[in-house]
Amino acid sequence: MGRSLANAARRALRDWIFLAAMLSLFPAAAAMATSRTLLEVRERGSLICGVNEGLPGFSFLDERGAWSGFDVDFCRALAAAIFGDPAKVQLVPLSADARFKALQDGKIDVLSRNSTWTMSRETDFGLSFVGITYYDGQGFMVPRAMRINSALELDGARICVQSGTTTIDNLVDYFASNNMRFEPVVSTSTDVAVRNYDAGLCSALTSDLSQLYALRLRLSKPSEHLILPDVISKEPLGPAVRKDDIEWLDIVKWVHFAMVNAEELGVSSKTIAQALRSQKPEVMRLVGARGNFGEQLGLTNAWAANVIRAVGNYGEVYDRNVGVKTKLGIPRGLNQLWNAGGIQYAPPIR
Ligand SMILES: N[C@@H](CCC(=O)N[C@@H](CS)C(=O)NCC(=O)O)C(=O)O
Numbered sequence: 001m002g003r004s005l006a007n008a009a010r011r012a013l014r015d016w017i018f019l020a021a022m023l024s025l026f027p028a029a030a031a032m033a034t035s036r037t038l039l040e041v042r043e044r045g046s047l048i049c050g051v052n053e054g055l056p057g058f059s060f061l062d063e064r065g066a067w068s069g070f071d072v073d074f075c076r077a078l079a080a081a082i083f084g085d086p087a088k089v090q091l092v093p094l095s096a097d098a099r100f101k102a103l104q105d106g107k108i109d110v111l112s113r114n115s116t117w118t119m120s121r122e123t124d125f126g127l128s129f130v131g132i133t134y135y136d137g138q139g140f141m142v143p144r145a146m147r148i149n150s151a152l153e154l155d156g157a158r159i160c161v162q163s164g165t166t167t168i169d170n171l172v173d174y175f176a177s178n179n180m181r182f183e184p185v186v187s188t189s190t191d192v193a194v195r196n197y198d199a200g201l202c203s204a205l206t207s208d209l210s211q212l213y214a215l216r217l218r219l220s221k222p223s224e225h226l227i228l229p230d231v232i233s234k235e236p237l238g239p240a241v242r243k244d245d246i247e248w249l250d251i252v253k254w255v256h257f258a259m260v261n262a263e264e265l266g267v268s269s270k271t272i273a274q275a276l277r278s279q280k281p282e283v284m285r286l287v288g289a290r291g292n293f294g295e296q297l298g299l300t301n302a303w304a305a306n307v308i309r310a311v312g313n314y315g316e317v318y319d320r321n322v323g324v325k326t327k328l329g330i331p332r333g334l335n336q337l338w339n340a341g342g343i344q345y346a347p348p349i350r
Contacts, residue, residue, distance in 0.1 A: 034298045035247035037109050038082065046088045049075030050108035053093040055190065056214045057322040057330075058114050067091055070321040071112040073311050074133060074239060074256070078110065080310040081255045081303040097164035097188060100125040103240060110252055112239045114208065116166045126243045130253040133238045135334035135343060137231035138170050139209040141216060144226045146203060151230035155180040160193045160202035162186070167207055170233040194218050208235045213328045251297050258304035260346035261286060262313035264337055269312040272305060285349045293349055304349075314344065 041047050051071050052059035059069040076086035092108050103111045104125045115121075116136075117129035140151050140159075148154070151174070159182050161168050168186065175182050185202050187193040190211075197205040198219050207215065209231065216222045239256070241249050262268065265283050267275040275287050284290035287308075288301030295301055311317060318335060322328045336342025 035245050035251060037241070037245045037248040038251060038298050041082060041109055045083075046090050047075065047079045047082060047110070048090045048092060048108045049078070050092050050094045050099055050102055050111040050113055051075065052113045053095060053189070055114060055211060056217055057326065057328040058210070058214065059091075059093070059112075061093075068321065070134065070317060071114060071239075073317045073321065074112045075110070077259060077307045077311040077317075078252060078255050080306045081251070081258075081299055084300070084302065084306045086310040095164065095189060096162055099164075100127060100240075103127060103242060106242070109248075110239055110241050114211065114237050115240060116208075117236045117238055117240075118166060121240070122243070127240045128243045128249050129236075129238050129240045130249060131238050131256045132236040133256055134210065136208045136210050136235035136237050138167055138206060138233040138235055139212055139231055140204045140206050140228045141197075141212045141225050142204045142228060144224050149228070151204075151228050151232065152178060152180070154182065154204055156182070157203040158183045158185055158201065160185045160187070160197040160205045162190060162193050162207070163188050165207075166233070166235065171206055174232045190215065208237070210237075210322065210328075210330060213322075213330050217327055247298065251299065254293075254297060254349075255303075255307060256314075257346035258286065258307060258349065259311075259314040259317065260337070260344055261349060262304065262308050263315040264339065264346070267308055267313060268316055269309055272309045275308075276305065282348070282350075291350075 054060055057069055059067065059071045061067050072091060075089045075091060079089040080086040094102050094113060099111055099113055099115060100121060102108050104127065117132065122128055140154065142148060159171065161171055161184055163186050185196055187196060193205060194215050196202060205212070205215065209227065212227050216225055219225055239252055241252055265286060267283060267286060275283050276289065278284060281290060285293060287305040288294055292301055294303035297303065318332065319325065322330045324331055332342060334343050336344065338345040
């Protein structure tokens with residue numbers, strides 16, 4: 001009897017100590033949830049974002065030294081979410097071969113460079129893709145003079161392609177599965193691939209379709225080249241981060257989702273002032289008028305409003321950089337919102 005009482009007392013004491021420890025630890029645990037990368041970025045005063053060395057519409061440096069593009073805008077959106085200022089970003093141009101190692105080695109905080117999400121890129125380099133900002137697929141460009149209508153007519157062709165890409169692997173698979181042969185003309189940079197193709201060294205240039213639209217603009221006679229209708233792969237493009245900082249992954253992921261949700265809710269850089277006065281619960285949560293979603297990420301509650309004011313919602317970024325009114329002229333297609341015929345779909349902020 002005496003012993004069971006003593007045991008009960010011991011158990012009660014143990015439970016009490018456990019509870020007290022939990023209660024005292026909990027706020028500390030919440031504070032510890034702050035991303036290490038975020039702390040470094042704040043300390044440094046700018047975000048370091050890896051981008052393409054030069055791909056019109058996605059990441060492009062003009063003669064006046066100004067960067068523009070869909071991927072560059074994502075870097076700016078992230079800077080706006082963190083600092084309230086889209087200019088607090090250093091862009092680091094990276095080749096296809098160098099990009100994942102640069103991220104793994106901590107040379108950049110995030111990679112936003114027309115990169116396809118594949119399993120081995122995550123497992124080999126210790127990375128996580130944050131989402132799919134652009135649904136793409138691989139295609140072929142050929143001179144119109146060849147008078148072909150399908151990639152299946154390319155048996156035996158010389159094909160210009162870039163190393164360090166999913167493109168080259170898909171090319172091998174596609175020709176093998178269709179019992180066709182090809183001769184690869186491999187370059188380590190797009191510049192060389194385009195120059196080789198323009199000089200007539202290959203009958204076709206293969207790349208992600210979005211990139212073919214961009215690269216066609218660089219040819220001496222763009223209108224003389226045709227992008228074939230075949231789409232031979234899935235190329236889900238998106239930003240990537242290192243796997244060892246899940247709180248950072250959350251920040252980058254929710255910036256993308258906030259931009260997609262903003263478009264769905266009709267909140268844009270032009271309507272953000274009205275949105276801040278909105279009484280719609282979903283809009284209020286997005287712009288920080290209800291809840292503390294930004295603080296939960298280690299940011300301020302104005303995080304998404306700052307992104308939308310500075311860079312715009314997903315549709316604005318698409319239209320400005322690659323949409324039908326730009327030189328690239330790429331229809332929204334799969335990148336239309338899910339409720340408008342596409343597959344861009346973001347989890348709710350709630
Ligand atoms: N999405 C594919 C292809 C990405 C890629 O790097 N494409 C080349 C061909 S256009 C490119 O952007 N090159 C630009 C460069 O290396 O500067 C991947 O992630 O592997």
